[in-house]
Amino acid sequence: MKRVYLDNAATSYPKAPGVAQAVYNYIENIGGNVGRGTYKNAYSAGQMVYETRELICNLFNFDNPLNCVFTSNITQSLNILLKGFLKNGDHVIVSSMEHNAVMRPLNSLKKSGVEFDRIICRQDGTLNPEDIKEKIKPNTKLVVMTHASNVCGTILPVEEVGKICRRHNIHFILDSAQSAGFLDVDFKKLNLSALAFTGHKGLLGPQGIGGFLIDSDFVKEVSTLSEGGTGSLSESELQPDYMPDKFESGTLNIPGIYGLNAALKYLSSTGIQNIRKIEQELTEEFIKEVLNIKGVKLIGLRGIEGRTSVVSLDFVGNDNAEASYILDNEFGIMTRVGLHCAPSAHKTLGTFPEGTVRFSFGHFNTMDEVKYTVESIYKTIKML
Template identity: 50%
Template sequence: MESKRRNIYFDNGSTSYPKAPGVADAVAHLLTHGAFNINRGNYEGAYEVAEMVLETREKLAALFGASDSRQVVFTPGITFSLNYFIKGLLKPGDHVLISGLEHNGVMRPLHQMEKCGITWEIVPTDMDGTVLPENVESCIRKETKAVIMLHASNVCGTILPIGEIGEICHRYGLYFAVDTAQSAGSIPVKMQEWHIDFLAFTGHKGLLGPQGIGGFLLSDRLNEVLVPVITGGTGSQSDSYDVPDTLPDKFESGTMNLPGIAGLHAALSYIEKVGMDKIHGKKMELTEYFLEQIGQFSDIRVVGKQGIHDRVAVVSLDFQGRDNAVVAFELEQNYGIMTRVGLHCAPLAHETLHSYPQGTVRFAFSASNTKEEIDVCIHAIREIDI
């Protein structure tokens, strides 16, 4: 009998797999034993779910260095969160600064807002993804309202100097929004210390939770001016047609993804128990090993930074002389190695990194991966590369 092929998952930049232990059980438990709605039901089961939601806010506030758990707002994901910021803050005539690595979660809303008189500018970004804080400062105009930047690139893994950029934003009175899609749960994020006004997160990547749950944290000064994009029932102040001005109700109209929050609660508990540093350390050991092995191939370009410093566990390869899509197909079909190929919803980043329009084959590792799996992958690449 033919043995079943072993599948190897290297697409953790898209979503983590496997999820943290306990996530599936937490979701199933809520759905099976008490899928009650909070802020609506006045009974013990609903109060227990509300307590779980509050604990999840507290865990996120502590993880991201926020001053109050009420600053944590749940959304379906980071794309929704970024839209809330861009469309709830910017007005005609406003100018925005971005890096040359931004995801379409930022670029498409900004492009839409151009029709409303919003302008944006790319801060000079090097071919390896480096953004110098002094270049951010030199791009500031009198009409600049905000700076929006990802913390780590979903294409090449480069980490941006968010703390230094935040200090500049604070000095100039600009609103600072940070996309933590590839950093949350992997490397420290310090909202207050780094003067971040809007911190967007997703639960299903480095935080090891289920898809469909994310959110944002916002500063008090941003809360004063940010207009809710989605409004409706909150279960509070139901006698008024006005949106509540208290957090988090102001931005949480409608029924939340409570099963998703339950799963995220379990994932955050796991990260607390094991330690984020330990999880990240394992991922970077694998990244370093992978980069060392890839160095033997003269016709494969590592896109972005060549070493492991100032990066997360995301590596993009350009198989020069080959069709990257064909390489990714062969890795999956013949060896069971799952990657992501293409432009990764970030054409701007690929233009900056000189990998447009061909895109790259992206490898993103988790702490569940092993060196043995990387050895299998390198062997496969060697056979494909012949």
Template identity: 65%
Template sequence: MHNIYMDNAATTFPKAPGVGAAVKNYIDNVGINVKRGTYSSAFSAGEVVLEVREMICRLFNFDNPDNVVFTMNITQSMNYLIKGILQAGDHCILSSMEHNAVMRPLSQLCSQRIEFSKVQCDRFGRLDVEDIKQHIKPNTKAVIMTHASNVCGTILPIYEIGKLCKAYNLNFIVDSAQTAGIYEIDFREMNADAVAFTGHKGLLGPQGIGGFVISNPLAKKMDSLICGGTGSASESEFQPDYLPDKFEPGTMNLPGIFGLHAALTYLMKTGIKSIRDEELRITQQFIEGILNMRGIRLAGLPGAQGRTAVVSIDFTKGDNGEVAYLLDKEYGIMTRCGLHCAPSAHKTLGTFPQGTVRFSFSHYNTIEEVKYAIDSIHKINKGL
């Protein structure tokens, strides 16, 4: 029995070629900090950090690498943005498909007189931009949206939402966890004020490195969630107010940044469209193979159009947890079962509280593996 990894929405595996070597090279041969030392190796490491900022700018069509802020992951990025923007008396708007990286910080802020409204998506996870308008209030400060669902892969109309935010003078914050590195993201065309990203999913990098790209006007309005040493303005006991230092206290995850450098190099050489086309090709094959099976309900759209390579299945004749266990134990297929840190999305899709078995593909998966997965699902489903 061979093992097949189909849980790329959680974290991609394998990583891009060269990522592990880049992390090891930093630890074994570089090892120093940046913005602290005045020796040549510190400057050389700083050049790599700057290169990664510049690569992120190219990825998101942004023009200032100083406005690329590194964090641990997209959850930390969203906490920075949400808690830095919203103040007592403010209101924001989000979709019913949001991940708990958005929902939990906002729920926590309710005790500080901060309100939010959910725009209800349909049973396929689709959002009608016109529905946002009815939730706008005089105290609405921001719209915070995921680009695509981590449960069913449905893509939200981010560019249209950005136009609406510009028309109503609302800050627009985008969670790109499921789309960065797979779909083109144009910061300007999107009318975004900030785009949060993580390195370990579609960017094919290591865990523990993420960040956000932020506009100057929004950065000036925001408070820093964490303060501390930056290696700059050390004569002051106050956090610097310039970027990226304002939001980057403490020692960076330099092994992660070196790994992300290798991942982005591969990504740009291979091409986002090439990766996306391959992922959607195998996704379509998978959906066609399971769509008409009795006792199986597909959550989300019934085809590859309008989605990412994330497919969730509800086994109506049995327990989804048992199915995921059997897929792994009997067939070596690794998936993720449950509510995927997105209970609101599952309520929207009609799969709460039982959750789903989620298959999420990468361009490293093959048609042969997809056929094997379909056959395995058929065998398990017959026994339920």
């Protein structure tokens, strides 16, 4: 049976060419820890880690590789940033399209006296940046927002949000999980205080590696969530306060960084605009076709403008879980059904608690796969 992978919003597959070889090469031929050994292989791994920080900085237009911190994923990055910064009495603004990687830490911080307000987006997932102004209070310290919805692909107006934050002297943290690798994510243009990223989605790297970039002033206001060995300042029992050691306790995911390095080189040689163009062509064709199908409803924006390649469908009057099961079982099409760890987004879109079937394209998908998927949706509806 044909197999068509359409779950790139969860994790990209296949990975960029060279990623698997880079991970293998490190484990098989290099080994050695970073910043801990005085032998050649440890230096060579150390150089590779530093080069990867530089590649991340190039991608996101950021100047200081030492303020690029590696973590295991964006969830960990967001936890460090939110819990390390926010204190009793602070107020935060979020959009109603956030993933639980933002909402769960914020709800947990409520117990420590942190409060938050949600800007309710329109039913297509779009946000009016002016709505932020009404929510700003004297104790508003932070806006944290996803760049694009992981449910329906709507892109949020983060440049305008960044300008408002700058004018009101509020920090701005971006969740780039659904934009990095195919949208322009520019630390300076967006007026960010910190940018959280994950390596295994649009960046096309392996799972288990993520991180964040952080502004040199903001970093002074963020305390650590974990402390331990850093390979540096070993005479002291206190955590170093310099970067990136302040936030990188314990051995890094070095194989993951080797893989991410290869992925970032692939992105730079291919050009993220070219990746975006292919994804847009595939998504546009898919949307054009599904709009003609009776029995499915497109959730979110109905055109290609202002969206990514994440498309949610509701199999109206039927069980979406069954539709997703049939698509996989009968036609080999891999989608993700349910609430996508984003109950607030589904409430905004009017698809809570039923959820949707999410089709997320990557630039390795083909037009033939789009056509096959459309035909399979027609057949699936008949089988429901």
